[in-house]
Amino acid sequence: MATPLLQVHNLNVEAGGNRILTGIDLEIAPGEVHAIMGPNGSGKSTLAHVLAGREGYDITAGEVLYEGRNLLELEPEERARGGVFLAFQYPVEIPGVNNTYFLKAAVNAVRKHRGETELDAMDFLALVKEKMKLLEMDDSLLNRPVNEGFSGGEKKRNEILQMALLDPRLAVLDETDSGLDIDALRIVARGVDSMRGAERSFLVVTHYQRLLDYIVPDHVHVLANGRIVKSGGKELALELEEKGYSWIDDEVVKEAR
């Protein structure tokens, strides 16, 4: 097996004195797609934000290595420039800031870090239009303020557009399917699927199995009460869908006995 891109060992996380994640172990090899499933409040989003570097969490034990380096000591922007991308469950609105301007600033911050030349307005526009076509996004979204007044579906597509532009090595999708109708889901999933490759890995956080019909995972992990209680192949997702999360609870209870 190739050297893992991401290694999470015994990760324990608290927020405001409450334990949220306990003893998380996870290894993602280059090119792999892992899905994290679990009921609401199981800690899925916390895991995503801890990887992205949001403030307000206490890491009480464990470590996270990304490309063999300690990820937790890096600032969010350093992680981003290093290839860690988080598609937000609730993309943030930035009033008055033109979406194109924002996307270009982000792309150039990452390119600069990689030692690539920064894109000028013309080259950037060509690139962004190409990516937008894939996501069936309307050009007018480029001229509007970042996420402001976007519909739920437009916001999620804007996230995937950013992912496509920033070309990350590890993409974390936090409930990207929530709030999407079936057509939008298909478009978004196709966008993600087109980015799969030997060098890029995904961590797909989702509540429902339906996204995984389009983005077929290599591994599925079930998170409950802050612990990974079950791991398996893609069939685990189907089983969950059929039996519901209560099945997991019962399993866990059985194991505990």
Added chain:
Amino acid sequence: MSTDSIRRVTEGEYKYGFTTEIETDSVPPGLNEDVIRLISAKKEEPEFMLEWRLKAYRQWLKMKEPHWAHVEYPPVDYQEIVYYSAPKQKPKLKSLDEVDPELLETFEKLGISLEEQKRLAGVAVDAVFDSVSVATTYKKKLGELGILFCSFSEAVREHPELVQKYLGSVVPYTDNFFAALNSAVFSDGSFVYVPKGVRCPMELSTYFRINAADTGQFERTLIIADEGAYVSYLEGCTAPMRDTNQLHAAVVELVALDDAEIKYSTVQNWYPGDKDGKGGIYNFVTKRGACRGRNSKISWTQVETGSAITWKYPSCILQGDNSVGEFYSVAVTNHYQQADTGTKMIHIGKNTRSTIISKGISAGHGQQSYRGLVKVMKGADRARNYSQCDSMLMGDRCGAHTFPYIEVKNPSARLEHEATTSKIGEDQIYYCKQRGLSEEDAVNLIVNGFCKEVFRELPMEFAVEAQKLLSVTLEDAVG
């Protein structure tokens, strides 16, 4: 974002702190009728001007310094101020070659060299250094159109009939304490007259500097747009670092006749004092425009980042029917800066309209108040006003306050007022950082977005300058 990181971004210091050593010709500190006579004599003014100054002085003696603004500062000793200071004049200057090289260097340090300005297409610069204009460009081209753009002193000498007709007609010397003081001792400033039907083809621009130590700067500006005329005027300031407080009490009067339009844009960056609130300029300014004619329009756009204390309410008197007044403002207070600023829109004519967009940003220990009056007089049928006041707080030690006053005496008037106060969003900063932007870039991006509605009212080059100024002001500051 943590309070510490916000603090870091807001604690950058003033970048334009230096003084220029140029011989100055000053009068001793203090104010009395003799000093006023001396100022008037040095400026070779006609008799009416001296009389007006003296009347203003006598009025000022009867007035008290106002203290209703939400600002605090130690008492000003008006007898310690030097009321006149001019760079020692060589004979009149015809070209930049004759200007003191050290002065030119100062401008270059500020990135606004006259050399550069001359090359900048379409910008005529009247540089006010301390109290006397030392260089004026593009005069000839303007002259061909009949546009007068000169120092106030020159206007008093060359065009006394215009000065006498309009001076004090918008801001009378009885108006307020600081306006009275200015009227008595004003040193110099700019004068613009655009004749009937003429559209001024370039942005007119002046850079003000306060230089000699302890010299109060009393600018006087008068802009007249005759029937159907249009002019856009830019005023920008930076000032050198000073340890003692300096009083700046300017008066700006605008007059727009029938179908005329005046656009007045300011980027103000007077020395704000150091991180601990020491030093800095007191900026007590009276700015007012009269939309005297039908269908006239006056727009104020200001970006205020400087001064220790700002007391300033650019206003519009909407006298002519269908006249329009606008006020677009971005004000930043950082460290220990205090600002009490806003506008007055006085609706007198029928169908008069006004728009107020005010964006306040407070960081560090900055305290900021928006104070605005919308007044609709009895005859102002169908007057309309829209006001929007937004405040952004950075950190937890600053303050934002809003004091809107509304007086309506005509039932057909329609007024809207919206106000918001928000903290700079930690989730917004996190989002930007997750996309690879540094914290500082993220803050600049968010702040510029917040101010966008105002920035887009500024002429292009000025908008760029304003954005830069904002990022310098808030550097290391997100607090």
